[in-house]
Amino acid sequence: MGGQGAGRVLGVNLRARRDEQGISLSELARRSGIAKGTLSQLESGSGNPTIETVFSLSNALGVPVSSLLSEPSSSDLVVVRSADLDVLSGDAVDLRMLRRLESPGSLFEVYDQRIRPGKVQHSTGHPGTEHHVILSGRLRITARDQTQELGPGDYLAFRANVPHEYEALDGEVASVLLLEYPPDVHPSTLDSLHLS
Template identity: 40%
Template sequence: MLIRMDVAQVVGDTVRRLRSSAGISLADLAAACGVGKTTLHGIEQGQGNPTLSTLWALATALRVPLGELLEPRAAPVEVVRATDERPVVTGDAVTARLLHRISTRGAVEVYDIDIAEADQDSDAHLDGVEECLVLVNGRVTTGPADAPVELGPGDSVRFGGARPHVYRGHRGENRAVLLMFYPES
């Protein structure tokens, strides 16, 4: 199976929403993707089991990133635990687990960070700035100052950086990858 059945409804709802908002008929999208109209209808109903190739064809035809088909719109603060069920797609050599999807136009900065056993209060960034932290090792508490979350290895969090936020390392070595998303200016 190339797509988990629990993701099929998300894919179907998203494809139908994107197709409708773009004003594309079911027949036109099916032709653009090289799939049958009946097959596409099944996908939109959440009854399909599209291959990775079909998902890429749909994403290309709809002019969206693949991840947009796999995950519903994210909440303002989204924590993903290493053990959480997430959308997974499998190809011949690659299995990909979608952690977060962040829509942005602008710049993305990627940092390898160490977080000491101390508190760091960070002021709000400009509107539209988002942060995504993936914890590689250790334990940290991070997120909006009014609702921080504790993360363990493999957990991740995404939140808007336009409000005060905190970083606190716990005992030992705490390493993470931090992505900073800046809107187009």
Template identity: 35%
Template sequence: MTRNSPPDVGQKIKALRSREKLTLDGLAKRSGVSKSMLSQIERGLTNPTLGTLWSLTQSLGIDLASLLDTPQEEETSAPEIEVVKAYQTPEIQSADGKCTLRILGPIDLVSKTEWYDMRLEAEGCLESEGHASGTTEHLTVLEGALSVRIGASVQHFEAGDTARYQADVPHFIENKGQTPARALMLVLAP
């Protein structure tokens, strides 16, 4: 866990519940937190409120600080692996709703490198103004087929193909097919 990452309270609560030999239902009754909310917290699908954490720590007989602290040996004994859960991955959509970009790259690299999981519905188009001078895009089709249009030039490509092109001019990524397409897009600034 990095210094700026939130603690994984879900795993800690699950471990404490198991140590106490409590079922989800048992801890729900003891804490007043619903069974479904407990399940979501333990699986890392939701972030609990302070009030929910307070109820859980009181019913498990621990203080809130111990739930939020990371043991010192845990920080130094294992290499860091940062996990971004699916529900934490930001998405943006085109104005017409036919293109969805899941932002896979970390925010601190956005000035140099961006990468996206792109889904483009049938007859959809992602229109882009030119990026900074010298910027290139690398688009790998995973499903379906796409076209890239820059000025009068158009290139068509299918699943498994990669298009590399200058992206510092207006360009269009189009799905002229009748089925959705999916691609990975990497944007590299100079």
């Protein structure tokens, strides 16, 4: 499955967020470290966004990832089929955003997360707290100078504003990732993070 759906939604939302903040493509390129030509492609919906790209844009704009990837929906019953969603892939991780949950003062994003064996997924850090629930497989997470090995049914949470990494230990790991954003995420606090 390609990233066309995610790419199209990202393109529309990226342009909308940039317009809201009055930021030029050049300024967004400077803040995010992503080439202007690449940003232009992403906005036109023809790019193929990676996890790293989307998190860089999220940091540069000071908005949650779901503000870039979600199509608005409102219903009393919501069914989301993971198989129908586009995959956001990194070196070792495949993420599918299942849902954005918002209430006054809090915002969560719910992801179906798969970690492929054989590579380590590095993150330079980003706003929010990561909550991991392991469904199958064994996962090693290193964060905040600690390494934890997790198995099915285990839970781990950590503030994600520092470098962290994931590694599947024996075969693919399936997990649920909840990304909890602090209520005060906005560009001025993010500019100082110098995230790549």
